[in-house]
Amino acid sequence: MAEMKPASRMVSGQFINIQRLHVAKLLTDEAGETATYDTPVDLGKVLRSIDIKPSNSSADLYADGQSIDTATNTASYELTFDTAALPLEYMAYLLGHSCENGVMVANKDDVAPYFAVMFQSDKRNGSRRYTKFFKVMFQEPSVKGATKEANISYQTPTLTAKAIYRLSDGNSYTYADTESAGLDAETASNWYTTV
Template sequence: MAAPRTNLKNLTVALLTKDDITGATYGPTRKILDAVKASIDPKVSSDKAYGDGVVKYVSEEVTEIEVEFETLGLSLSDQAFLIGGTIENGVLIDGDKNQAPWVAFGFESEKANKKRRFYWLYKGKFSLFKEEFKQKEDKTEFQGDTIKGTFVLRIFDGNWRARGDEDEVGFTAAATWFDAVYEQPADAPAV
């Protein structure tokens, strides 16, 4: 039986610098601090082909993946990295020339059995996010940042996600998972 998830940490991003039929490459990884929660919601298009009055074939295709994560607060440099913009003298300038870059997004989820599951989503863009503010009253109510993104299949190989689990036989990438965006070794058998 699989153990339920109990914690989230190590939000990590990397700039996608190339994605074409010859390959995909990424820049160095960058940690996003103070993870609160994350969600991944794949959108699937499903089409059916009928023959003799019954469904004979079903075609399912991932069209996009909605990603959302919340932190205690995104630094201005993390915001500039994720949604575009420049920081000058400690001030982030938002404008019509800002362009969110393509990035990979990774994190880990701890499980009740003390093992971990690791994730990398290969290609997506994050968007400007809603900011809400509330005055302090009798009790402090912390206000973090939630950012949403849309992820898609890579041009290179059609992949959108890699997941590794310490419970799986043969998984050895835990120690280096966030050093770089995970790629299947060239000599690994095709699945």
Template sequence: MPRIKGLKDISFAKLLTDVAGKEATYDTVKKYERSVTAKITPKSESETEYSDDNVEEVVNQFSQIDVEIELNMISTQTRAFLQGSKVVNGILIESKDDVAPYVAMIFKAKKSNGKYRYVCLYKGKFELSEDNYETEADKIKTQTASLKATFMAREFDGNYRLMADEDTEDIVAADLEKWFTAVPTVPIETTSEA
């Protein structure tokens, strides 16, 4: 089984509407910076039910996804977009009143067989980014940018993530070709008659 060995094209799209029972809408998907790392940590709540002196059932429920990404850098435009700040005449203005938008995050990860895994997280909000600066010394040391976000299920349909392996037998190539042109939609199940 091929292993994940790469990461590229982390892209974002602003979530415009997300209402139960009505299709969620997004702005244009855009790649901002180059990808270095991504850590996706789904979380769930768990409760163990006991009866007759034994475990009767374990109930698990999705809670959220914690996301940490590292980018080669974070421009003022990217920071403004993810934090809900603004840029005026090329200058980033950060305010206590900024409200970060909900966004979808899309990326792909190369596998050891040369094929890709495609991932879309539907609804999340990024925290303020941390800045690290260091004086120049004898050896060159560059800085990257780390960002944290919390992703959740959409109100519209309860979905929080899509994941597709390019080398899966029943994958529809056309679905993957559109992955970065718009936020991917949930595929419709088709049944074949024997």
């Protein structure tokens, strides 16, 4: 693929909101094949904030008393979702637990599945940036509670997850931005319907 040089002095709207958290269970991911996913699930109005931290490593090559080359690698991405309260059914689905008749059970043999994770960041000028991580595994959340005092404070859960690269094509995530030239309107309108 030929490298495209961007135009000079491009601008982007400022982010003011994040919303529309969706997940789609990864069904198959084999090298040389096309990854397949279940139908996406809209988790509703739960996303309060997200923190994306790449796990980076770097190395320098020294010769004749100076660095002559440097290399970097991103092994994975640590995702932290600050959410409103999640229904038990969603927690069980994300973590691979069972949930029947309003009771979730975490068993020692449960295996958390991989998911695609989709959401959007809204900009002050009305534009949007869409994000999709292709292979994400959620981790058991830490739970913390506090008693009600004179001033009420919400106790919101935090979900952590790790995003890795897909075996099928080596991709980890993708962005789409409505301010980017050439973005197909269909890509934005179908962002949450398929992976």
